[in-house]
Amino acid sequence: MATEKTDVVIVGVGAAGGILAAELGKAGMKVIGLERGPRLKTADFSPHDELRYFQRQDLRPNVKRQPVTWRPNANVRANPLPILNYGNQAGGGTVHYGTLSWRFHEDDFRARSHTIEKYGASAIPADSSLADWPLTYADLEPFYDRAEYELGVSGKAGNLQGRKIDGGNVFEAPRRREYPLPALLADQSGVLFEAGARKLGYHPFSSPRAILSEPYKDRSGCTYCGFCQSFGCHVGAKSSILVTKLPEADATGNFKLLTGTMCYRVNSDNSGRATGVSYYGPDGSDNTIEAEIVILTPFIYDNTRLLLLSKTEKFPNGLANSSGQVGKHLMAHMMPHVFAAFDDRFVNVYMGPSAQKHSLDDFNADNFDHGGLGFIRGSQVSVGPADLEAGPIGTAISMNPPPGIPKWGAAYRDFLAKYFARYASIVAQTENLAYADQTIDLDPQVRDQWGMQAPRLTYDWRRPNELARVEFLLRKMEELGRAMGATHVWRAPLGPGAPGAHHEGGTRMGNDPKTSVVNRYGQSWDIPNLFVIGSSTFPSMSGFNPTLTIQAVTYMSADAIVNRYKKNPGPLV
């Protein structure tokens, strides 16, 4: 059993932890990062292998060794989820993610107030815990800018300091300057989507992505090979934490990364102070780190799980949980989609950066009038392959054939043979509302490889507001498919109630210690030297992928820790 001392310990070195490692290290703080997976390098990501990385999820947690269970409601037993969509290595999810890099809209940060102002309080479902953020877009804008420029994001501005620019996202909040890199080239699915959306009067654009469209900061530009979602980038063009912030953290000389380590408890005394963490080493050893500051930045399940597992006499319901809010308000995107297949041409959707390639924002947030629609908030809409990844295994498993064609046999074979290279998928990404009874807690029956209780999700997206939104979007996407000139347009079946992508919530940020776990800087209200940073703190989720906002919030927290907390430790709010 080893014990060591440091200024800062970071649990989980991914989208948020990697930034903190570099920024705090640069400020002269001694930082130890705990990472349960390995540290891989660009050379590890060639050649691309769909079976290994997409189908067998090599860059994601093993569902048998690190189970996460799910149940639709509290009356039934939870079963392990078959797929876990987060990272399991240094760099976290940024290693294998689809790289979509959005700034949330101004009204995303005040969705509750905005909805009440425009539609009245009765428009919000009575059981929803939709809440405003304790910060505004304007607060975050400098940090969005920093994240885009430091990491490398490609895109085209649609709103430069209030000036709307056609070809970019005209619904985006005002930005101070252009993206650091021009937008990625459109593939044929993007070209078709662009034309179809224009025909319908919408405002399509090449999705902003953390992929270099040109060489930048001594890194190579994208080769359009198509292996992004689920894969590491073989040329390092994906702006993952592995190739951006970890080298910066290394260069400070103040950062030490411990891979193969699993943090199992945040240690605290009963004076309201965290004293460090305990973790299992790769050899099974039981170790302790004593630190002045403890920062939790794993995927959202482990934030909640660690706090619940670290209960003390002072915090019998979980560390930093005097509010009782730890584990509540779990949110996730649903991704209903429509297939568009073409008899008269190839689309070759497997080319070019995968995931959500070309987008429109006309149906996101409150960018359209929700009056009389029966739901609030919206969804990003984009085009791409069937399961965000475009190889034939993923396509065969995720592209349901249209009604009338079975999933096997000669007719299926002929369908797949004909349309594999002649289809595109139009996908929505819905802003599901927060509900207090959508939760993360500890599974009483299932344990992981370390003997820790598995995170248990209680969640069912099929609420009236969400179902009405999905139906609205499916119709819009069918119209889009037809406007794209597709010969055949059909809906994919909707999944069960399990949470989809981009899980958020569990350690909500807010202005009031009674109703939130952390403040706007991710600092625990109860324990000022404990920070929880990542999408677990998001009070609402928007229809956008969360990573760039996680990173902007992280830069803001790093800035507050370096410039304020370091000089004067204590509550930042």
Place this chain on the structure above:
Amino acid sequence: MTKHDAARRAFLVRAAVGAGAVAGAGLIPDANAQNSEQHKQTSAPASAHQHSSGSEHGAFFNHDDAATIAAFTERLMPGSPDMPGASEAGVLNYIDLALSGAYADLQDFYRRGLAQLDAYCRKTYNGPFQRLSAAQQDEVIAALEEGKATGFTWPTAMEFFNTIRTHTMEGMFADPLYGGNKDFAGWRLVGFPGAQAMFTPIDLQSKQAFTRAPMVGLQAIASSQTRKG
């Protein structure tokens, strides 16, 4: 097999048309294509397990189970003279190797699933799966898919169907390194060029099938990297 496929297609066309303006109706290959395929197939072997090319096994399955999996997967992805199916792609070999390696934790799932399948077939058709006619095999598979096959506890009929279907797709389309997709049979079927290192702006603008570069597998890529040093 041939007649059944044609009959199945005809049924599906009727079903699709009968359902109204269903998007899928037009996706059924046209009648001429069916007829020509039917014509070519009349001289083809009558059932899947007679294809010798896909019967490689030895890592996990015993002989009877291998014959069952070969026949089952060939019904899921049937070959034709124009199109490679599961046997030609070596799907059995893929699953056999996977169950002795990466999917070793599914060995009992397969053993029990195969035993339940065998019991169901003997009870319902008086014979093991691989000896049934193609039409009967399709009935069995449909009964599994719909959860209507009796006598299944664990795995359930639907679980067993879904797993074999998933593994069939993996065997069709995973890199040949893993023992299926023999000679890129699956990639040739759908027109996937493998993991190309790059696509050019001209590739991205093309409305045609990609033919600029040959299909490339993992071992070829790895050895070219080795040569580069």
